[in-house]
Amino acid sequence: MAATLPPPRLLPSGDSAVTVEFSRTIDDDANQRVLALDKALAASPIDGITETVPTYRSLLVHYDPEKIGFDALGEKILPVATRPLPPVTRARRWRIPVAYGGEHGIDLEDVAKALNTTPDDIIARHAGGDYKVAMIGFTPGWSYLSGLDRSLHMSRRQNPRLLTPAGT
Known part of the structure; x- marks a missing residue:
């Protein structure tokens, strides 16, 4: 079994959101972890989370502070965020028209x-x-x-x- 990944930084974002930061720079490995966490939280919701917003290097997690606090949410997110990444699945392909010049x-x-x-x-x-x-x-x-x-x-x-x- 693959080793768990290093934990992300948990940064408070106002009084009802946490930024789960996987990297301080834009890179594909961090983005893969962001998207995996987003998908995992959608598949197994944590009570109190109201929305997730993935970015290149972090996942913004909005939550209802009357249902769950920052510390309790962090304790639930970290084990999910450090799981080995799931195998890459076949992606959908899109053709995007581009006009040049x-x-x-x-x-x-x-x-x-x-x-x-x-x-x-x-x-x-x-x-x-x-x-x-x-x-x-x-x-x-x-x-x-x-x-x-x-x-x-x-x-x-x-x-x-x-x-x-x-x-x-």
Whole structure:
């Protein structure tokens, strides 16, 4: 049997939520643990939990403090969070249409220039990847992905745009 995993940090988030933090950086191992804990809590609910919100590296657990306190909740969550990860199951595959360049991708030329390549090469490398939904964002249907080819990693813009045109 696989060894249990190191415990996450339990951080109070206001008076009715706890952040179960698996890492201080974004990485796929931490995200796998977040999603496993979220799934385990859904399968075997703990009385008092009202909602869970997975992120790249932590799970926010909202609870009713009249039903369970922070310490008692932590005592119930930690054993679940340190279990060996379940085997990877076959994932659903989605095909997402992407428009590159022009009015829909106003940074394509700059990215290609910064990476010393062509827009066509950037498109081919990006479109050829397999990505994993790591979390769902604040906008319905907006998913945050992991799995980008390291050769496409870029720093943020040095001077952020004050206005981003609609549709980009």
